[in-house]
Structures are given as structure tokens and as C-alpha cells.
Amino acid sequence: MKENDTKFQAKTPDFNTEAAKKIAELFSEVAPDGHIDVGALEDLLSPDLENEENNEKYEFTWRGKKEAKRIANAPTRNTTLIPVKEKSKNWDSTKNVYIEGDNLEALKLLQKAYSERIKMIYIDPPYNTGHDFVYKDNFHDSYRNYLKETGQLDEEGNANTTNKETNGRYHTDWLNMMYPRLKLGRNLLSEDGIIAVSIDEHEVANLRKIMDEIFGEINFMGQITTVNNPRGRSQDKYVATSSEYLLIYSKTVRPKGRLSVDKTAEDLGKDYQYQDEKGAYRILELRNTHRDFGKFNRPNLFYSFYVSTDGNVSLTKDNTHNIEVQPIWNDGFEGCWTWGKDKSLENLDLLVAKKNNEYWKIYRKSYADNATKQLKSSWNNKQFYTDKGQEEVSNLFNIKEKIFQAPKSVKYIKQILEMGINKDNDIILDFFSGSGTTAESVMSINKEQKTNLKYIMIQLPEKTSNDSVAYNYGYKTITDVAEERIRRAGEKIQKEHSNANIDTGFKVFKLQKSTIKQWDDNPEMFQQQLEMIHSPFTQESTNDQRALEIAIKEGIDLSTSPIVQENNYHFVTDTKEVFVILGNYSENLLDALDKERKLANATVVLKEMDSGSETKFNLIEKLKQEPGLNDHFVLEWL
Numbered sequence: 175m176k177e178n179d180t181k182f183q184a185k186t187p188d189f190n191t192e193a194a195k196k197i198a199e200l201f202s203e204v205a206p207d208g209h210i211d212v213g214a215l216e217d218l219l220s221p222d223l224e225n226e227e228n229n230e231k232y233e234f235t236w237r238g239k240k241e242a243k244r245i246a247n248a249p250t251r252n253t254t255l256i257p258v259k260e261k262s263k264n265w266d267s268t269k270n271v272y273i274e275g276d277n278l279e280a281l282k283l284l285q286k287a288y289s290e291r292i293k294m295i296y297i298d299p300p301y302n303t304g305h306d307f308v309y310k311d312n313f314h315d316s317y318r319n320y321l322k323e324t325g326q327l328d329e330e331g332n333a334n335t336t337n338k339e340t341n342g343r344y345h346t347d348w349l350n351m352m353y354p355r356l357k358l359g360r361n362l363l364s365e366d367g368i369i370a371v372s373i374d375e376h377e378v379a380n381l382r383k384i385m386d387e388i389f390g391e392i393n394f395m396g397q398i399t400t401v402n403n404p405r406g407r408s409q410d411k412y413v414a415t416s417s418e419y420l421l422i423y424s425k426t427v428r429p430k431g432r433l434s435v436d437k438t439a440e441d442l443g444k445d446y447q448y449q450d451e452k453g454a455y456r457i458l459e460l461r462n463t464h465r466d467f468g469k470f471n472r473p474n475l476f477y478s479f480y481v482s483t484d485g486n487v488s489l490t491k492d493n494t495h496n497i498e499v500q501p502i503w504n505d506g507f508e509g510c511w512t513w514g515k516d517k518s519l520e521n522l523d524l525l526v527a528k529k530n531n532e533y534w535k536i537y538r539k540s541y542a543d544n545a546t547k548q549l550k551s552s553w554n555n556k557q558f559y560t561d562k563g564q565e566e567v568s569n570l571f572n573i574k575e576k577i578f579q580a581p582k583s584v585k586y587i588k589q590i591l592e593m594g595i596n597k598d599n600d601i602i603l604d605f606f607s608g609s610g611t612t613a614e615s616v617m618s619i620n621k622e623q624k625t626n627l628k629y630i631m632i633q634l635p636e637k638t639s640n641d642s643v644a645y646n647y648g649y650k651t652i653t654d655v656a657e658e659r660i661r662r663a664g665e666k667i668q669k670e671h672s673n674a675n676i677d678t679g680f681k682v683f684k685l686q687k688s689t690i691k692q693w694d695d696n697p698e699m700f701q702q703q704l705e706m707i708h709s710p711f712t713q714e715s716t717n718d719q720r721a722l723e724i725a726i727k728e729g730i731d732l733s734t735s736p737i738v739q740e741n742n743y744h745f746v747t748d749t750k751e752v753f754v755i756l757g758n759y760s761e762n763l764l765d766a767l768d769k770e771r772k773l774a775n776a777t778v779v780l781k782e783m784d785s786g787s788e789t790k791f792n793l794i795e796k797l798k799q800e801p802g803l804n805d806h807f808v809l810e811w812l
């Protein structure tokens with residue numbers, strides 16, 4: 175395996191490809207048998223390769239990048255998610271999910287159920303301030319060995335430098351932490367999905383590079399500068415930093431206007447100052463305002479309107495409409511309209527004429543319905559300041575102290591989410607969810623827009639320090655703070671909108687060791703491994719936990735509650751159906767399940783019973799012999 179990791183594997187090009195054909199035509203000696211000999215081709219071109227510049231290419235790399243890629247593709251490390259109903263709210267009805275645990279493992283567990291289903295990802299990851307990370311992945315090179323190799327530790331293990339910003343892993347550790355998580359996050363995005371990442375000046379350049387690599391430079395949508403601390407950081411060495419950044423990428427290329435958001439009531443009042451029976455509208459000049467276009471190159475867009483003295487518009491001259499208006503500029507330049515004559519005829523009711531000084535102009539009405547605006551690349555809104563986010567959290571907890579440091583404000587996150595969502599049932603994912611601002615923002619949008627957005631929050635249950643405000647109020651972990659914040663925010667929304675049907679609940683899941691025993695290749699453990707056939711689960715796990723792990727690995731999403739009958743679990747989503755049989759069963763099992771089946775195809779997961787394999791054999795034979803069952807069921811054995 176190690177050799178495969180380091181050896182370059184040159185795959186022979188398909189002879190049917192145009193590139194291979196052209197190489198063979200130019201250099202027949204490198205394709206004697208119809209396949210390109212890459213080594214022979216390199217030898218042939220060696221004079222051209224001697225110049226080192228010919229071998230250079232643009233590449234962004236760092237120590238550990240290869241391992242970071244491997245970790246992103248590696249399976250979970252014997253982990254699962256278990257339900258924590260006592261910390262949840264409205265378990266049986268809610269579609270929102272809160273996960274306590276390392277986001278790397280959690281993201282891997284979500285891959286099958288949520289692949290290409292997440293419409294919007296927002297994350298506010300740890301900024302690289304030079305301190306140690308809580309997120310430490312299993313990289314081969316140990317930190318202390320690296321320090322010794324690079325001369326940053328002496329033989330006795332003492333540091334040769336105290337400045338973490340000058341050590342070789344200042345950026346490396348952060349990049350190794352972020353890369354696999356972004357890679358896994360991309361897998362979950364829908365084809366039209368969008369990801370937005372908050373970051374400060376320390377790593378914005380590097381984050382842009384790895385996101386270009388993971389999402390594609392062509393899918394970069396924008397970089398927004400947000401003022402979050404107008405006073406500036408006084409401890410900064412040269413410039414008092416008062417802003418941070420937001421990087422936005424899509425999974426695939428999106429059309430122009432994809433990030434536009436609905437105009438606010440203030441925007442509408444300012445921009446849409448006219449009113450008729452159809453509602454508020456603004457007027458836009460019909461003449462093309464660019465002099466690059468005119469009668470000289472758009473003759474079909476040069477024609478006459480006829481207007482009345484009260485501004486009514488017609489394409490036909492009569493006694494009432496007797497004032498001719500053409501798209502001619504004040505200096506005599508013959509311009510053109512933005513609509514052709516046929517379109518103008520179809521939409522005459524949208525056209526109005528107004529006299530400006532001695533000249534008449536034609537305008538079209540643009541109504542406020544579904545009015546959107548394109549956001550700018552710099553945001554300076556008091557509602558987006560960190561102080562505002564701090565105030566919101568403190569108010570929810572009815573305290574003046576800072577129970578959580580530097581939370582984002584709800585209005586800021588709402589603006590970000592509104593750029594990404596476009597359907598009623600979209601799912602939003604935040605896998606560095608901190609104090610839970612994203613969850614509150616989703617509920618707030620649902621309240622205001624009468625939508626049914628759902629969220630998945632993931633947060634490491636990092637312990638609060640013993641001298642912190644949170645700890646003194648009884649919150650021992652960050653997840654304790656966040657879950658209480660979400661609970662209080664939901665109660666506030668319900669109190670303010672008692673008649674609204676808003677999902678303010680959430681299901682809590684905790685990352686834990688797998689409930690399924692792991693196979694051990696050690697020959698001395700062979701007898702114990704055989705016992706796993708009839709007893710595949712860990713002794714301390716419950717059937718609820720076992721069924722959930724199986725369902726997750728079969729692709730059932732976490733918001734789905736099973737129908738439970740004794741020790742059998744029935745999971746159904748819009749696209750997938752799974753029966754988990756943890757109790758005893760007979761060869762008539764499939765006949766019984768067929769009566770409960772909701773979809774055309776269902777998977778049945780079951781273990782062998784202690785009584786032997788006869789029942790298993792009979793079930794398999796029954797499936798083979800009865801097309802009515804064989805067409806609808808797949809059996810999987812633990």
C-alpha cells in the first residue's frame with residue numbers, strides 16, 4: 175500500500191483517443207503495439223525536458239496535503255451517530271438535526287443519506303490565530319517529530335522559537351484541517367448548491383486557493399468584505415482590522431443573478447414610487463442607454479411610438495396619439511429601444527411616456543413583485559456587527575455577560591442564507607456551527623417568509639473553560655450553550671407568532687463508537703470473530719442505536735423517524751425504504767413486510783438467528799422463487 179502511495183502510476187492512454195492517435199502518428203516508435211509507452215515518450219522528449227522551466231507548473235501545495243486528501247476519502251473510523259432524545263425538542267415531528275461530534279467523522283456519516291441534497295452550506299471555521307486547534311486529525315507525521323526535524327525543538331525537547339507564526343506549520347495545520355472537510359462538504363451540495371465561508375485576513379488567501387482547487391476556479395462567485403468591528407482591533411501591529419471576508423462558491427456554474435436577494439421594505443419604498451391597480455412599480459427607460467448600440471447596428475430596434483399629451487403610448491398614430499417619439503438622444507444620436515416592435519405591441523400596457531423639459535421619453539413599468547437586488551462586494555451594516563450578535567445571544571439568555579465570544583449576528587447570517595436558498599424545503603448545513611446562529615437564522619427566515627427550510631448543525635462538544643461565563647451558568651460545553659440558545663430562540667419565535675406553523679424543534683445526535691463489532695484479522699481472534707455472525711453488535715449498545723446506525727449506512731436521513739414494532743424498525747423516505755430486523759423472524763418474514771412496504775423497492779437488513787442458517791436459506795430461496803417478492807426486496811445480512 176505504501177509503495178502505491180508513492181509510486182506514480184502512468185495509465186496507458188486509450189488508443190481510440192485523439193491524443194494517443196496523434197502521438198502514435200508523430201512518434202511511431204513509442205507505440206509499437208498500439209499502446210503508448212510513456213517511458214519511451216519521455217526519453218524521446220528528454221532534450222526538451224532538460225530545461226527545468228518546462229517541468230514547472232502552477233501548484234498550491236503544503237506538507238500533509240496528500241494525507242489530507244487520503245483522510246477525506248477514507249471511511250469512518252469505527253464511528254456512528256446515536257440519538258439523544260433527552261436533549262432534543264419535538265423529536266417525533268421535527269426535521270432539524272443537531273450533531274455533537276467531530277465534523278470530519280460526522281460529514282463522512284452523512285455522505286450516503288445527504289449526497290447532493292444540501293442547497294446551502296455556511297461555515298465560520300476557526301480562524302488561524304497561531305494557537306493550537308481543537309480539530310486534530312490523524313496525520314502520520316507527529317508534531318513533535320516535525321519540530322525536531324526542522325530545528326524548532328532542541329534534543330531535550332525545548333522550543334527554539336516562541337513565535338508560532340514563524341514555524342513551518344502555521345498555515346499547514348490549518349490547511350490540513352480544512353481541506354478534507356471542504357472536500358466532504360462539496361459532495362453533499364446539490365448541483366445548484368452554494369457554499370459561503372467566513373474567514374479573516376490570516377488565511378483568506380490560502381482558503382481561496384484550496385476552494386479554487388476543490389470547487390473549481392470557474393465556480394468562484396464572489397469575495398465579500400464585511401465590516402464586523404468598526405472600532406478596529408487596537409492590538410494589531412500596523413492596521414486596526416475592522417472587517418473580515420466571505421468567500422462564496424457554487425458546485426456548478428450558476429446563471430447571472432443567482433446570488434440576488436429579495437429587496438427589503440425599505441428598498442421597495444425607495445425604488446418603487448408609483449402605484450396602479452397591479453401594485454407598486456418603478457419606471458425604467460426603454461431606450462438603450464449604451465451608445466454602443468443604435469440605429470447603425472440595431473436597425474430593427476429603431477422605430478416610432480406615438481403618445482398622447484397625458485402620456486398614453488401607442489404604436490399607431492391617431493388623433494389622440496399624435497406626438498412621435500423615437501430613440502434619439504438630445505445631441506441627435508440615433509439610438510435604439512431595448513424591445514423589438516412585436517414585444518412592445520404585446521406589452522403596451524406596461525409602457526408610459528413622460529416629458530422631460532422639451533423631450534418625451536418612453537418608460538416601461540417594473541413591478542415590485544419578486545423584486546431582487548444584486549448585492550455588492552462590501553457590506554457595512556450595523557446589524558451585521560459582532561456587537562449585534564453578542565447582544566442577541568445575551569438577550570436570549572437574559573444576561574449582560576458574554577456567554578459566547580464573537581457570535582455572528584442573525585441578520586448577517588440571514589442575508590448570506592438568502593443568497594443561497596431558492597426553494598421552500600431546502601436544507602442548510604453548518605458544520606462549524608458554534609453558538610447556533612445559523613439554526614436561529616433558518617427559523618427566522620421560515621417565520622418571515624413562511625417557508626419550511628431545514629438545518630443540520632454540527633459542532634464539536636468542546637469544553638468551556640472553568641472560569642468562563644458559560645461554565646458559571648452551568649453550560650459545560652459549547653454544544654450545551656448552542657442547544658439552549660436554539661431552544662430559547664425557538665420559544666421566542668413561537669411566542670411572537672403563536673399561530674404560525676414553524677418547526678422550532680431539533681433532533682440531537684452524538685458521535686460515538688460504532689454499535690457493530692469490527693472484524694479483527696488477528697488469527698488468535700478467529701473464534702471470537704465467528705461469534706459475531708450471531709452477535710454482531712456491541713453489548714453496551716441499544717436496539718435504537720443499532721437500527722439508526724444501519725439506517726444511516728443505508729442512506730436514510732437523520733430526520734426520518736422509524737415505525738417500531740417490537741425489535742423491528744421500518745424507515746421510509748420519499749426515495750428509500752429500509753427494514754431493520756433485530757428480533758427473531760420466520761421464513762414468512764417477507765410476506766409480512768410486503769404488506770407494510772410503501773415504495774417499489776425496499777432493503778431488508780437482518781442478522782442470522784442463533785438457531786442456525788435454515789431460516790436464512792429458506793428466505794433466500796423464497797426470494798428467488800417468488801417474482802412478486804424478488805422484484806421488491808433486497809436482503810442484506812449483518
